Amino acid sequence: xxxxxxxxxxxxxxxxxxxxxxxxxxxxxxxxxxxxxxxxxxxxxxxxxxxxxxxxxxxxxxxxxxxxxxxxxxxxxxxxxxxxxxxxxxxxxxxxxxxxxxxxxxxxxxxxxxxxxxxxxxxxxxxxxxxxxxxxxxxxxxxxxxxxxxxxxxxxxxxxxxxxxxxxxxxxxxxxxxxxxxxxxxxxxxxxxxxxxxxxxxxxxxxxxxxxxxxxxxxxxxxxxxxx
Numbered sequence: 001x002x003x004x005x006x007x008x009x010x011x012x013x014x015x016x017x018x019x020x021x022x023x024x025x026x027x028x029x030x031x032x033x034x035x036x037x038x039x040x041x042x043x044x045x046x047x048x049x050x051x052x053x054x055x056x057x058x059x060x061x062x063x064x065x066x067x068x069x070x071x072x073x074x075x076x077x078x079x080x081x082x083x084x085x086x087x088x089x090x091x092x093x094x095x096x097x098x099x100x101x102x103x104x105x106x107x108x109x110x111x112x113x114x115x116x117x118x119x120x121x122x123x124x125x126x127x128x129x130x131x132x133x134x135x136x137x138x139x140x141x142x143x144x145x146x147x148x149x150x151x152x153x154x155x156x157x158x159x160x161x162x163x164x165x166x167x168x169x170x171x172x173x174x175x176x177x178x179x180x181x182x183x184x185x186x187x188x189x190x191x192x193x194x195x196x197x198x199x200x201x202x203x204x205x206x207x208x209x210x211x212x213x214x215x216x217x218x219x220x221x222x223x224x225x226x227x228x
Contacts, residue, residue, distance in 0.1 A: 037072075048083065065136075078129050082136035082154065083200040093134075093146045099126045135170065136200040154195060155185060170195060190221060197224050 027045070028036050034051040036042065041058045048066030053059070057074035068085040070076065076093040098105040107114045110126040132146055135154030142160040146152065151167045158164060159175030159182070168174050171191045173182045184191065213220050 071142075078148070079132040079134065081134045082138065084137045085134060086139045088140060088142040088144070088160065090143045091140050091146075092144070094129060094132045094148045095145065097126070097128050097130065097148050154200075155191070157185065186217075190217075193221060193224050197227075199224075 024036055024038055024040060024042065027042055027047070028034065031047045031049075031051070033049045034047050034053075036051075036053045037055045037057070039055050040053045042053065043059070044061045045059050046063045048064065048068070050067050051064050052069035053064075054070060054074075055072040057070050057072060057076070059070070059074065059076045060078070062076055062079040062081065064070070064081045065083040065085075067083050068081055068087070070087045070091070071089040073090040074087060074092075075095065076087075076091070077096070078094045081087075098107070099110050102109065107128065108116055108119045108121065110121050110124075111128055112119060112121045112123050114121075130149035132148065132150050132152075134140075134146075134152040135156065137155050138152050139157045140146070140152075141158055141162065144158050144160065144162050144164065146158070146164045150164055152158065152164070153168055153170030153172065155171035156168045157173045158168065158179065159173070161177070162175045162179040163177045164174065165178040168179070169181075169184075171185045171194070173185060174180060175182055186194070207214070213223060
């Protein structure tokens with residue numbers, strides 16, 4: 001009996017591995033400009049152009065826009081991520097919600113659809129996940145946790161190790177547990193100008209010709225002012 005169970009597990013693992021390789025290969029063919037590591041697991045994921053997904057990342061029910069990269073060991077669920085985002089190692093986004101108001105926080109008592117081997121609930125009585133939205137040009141540091149339902153504004157920076165429990169304003173820098181506002185990257189006039197410019201939507205040809213301009217804040221701001 002033990003041998004049969006062992007062989008069955010080996011068979012299931014083999015089938016799942018084959019399905020995974022087929023799935024990631026198919027997604028790579030559908031998105032030829034993207035670089036998807038073979039060990040990454042992507043389910044119900046929409047990709048923009050030039051997206052990079054590193055080793056052992058698991059991404060579910062999410063949209064990742066152009067030029068964004070996700071470093072190894074990412075765990076990202078129910079998330080919309082904008083363009084030019086930098087997501088570091090071991091970031092967790094929308095890890096799920098547990099009910100804090102009942103006797104037990106265990107999902108066996110409130111989530112019928114739970115994948116656990118024994119569930120007592122007769123229905124799904126609690127919301128266990130909410131979508132997260134991350135704007136453009138956001139930098140999320142190593143081992144950050146972003147809770148369900150959070151919005152991260154364009155241009156924001158989340159310091160390594162932070163736990164984000166509330167929305168982050170555009171171009172704000174936050175850090176800590178729970179994450180708190182540290183400063184803004186620019187003054188309010190510059191932030192307004194950058195947001196209105198929507199530079200992240202410029203064509204690839206513009207970036208190829210003006211990449212050095214992106215390294216000089218003063219010159220880029222002057223360019224935007226003269227481009228009105």
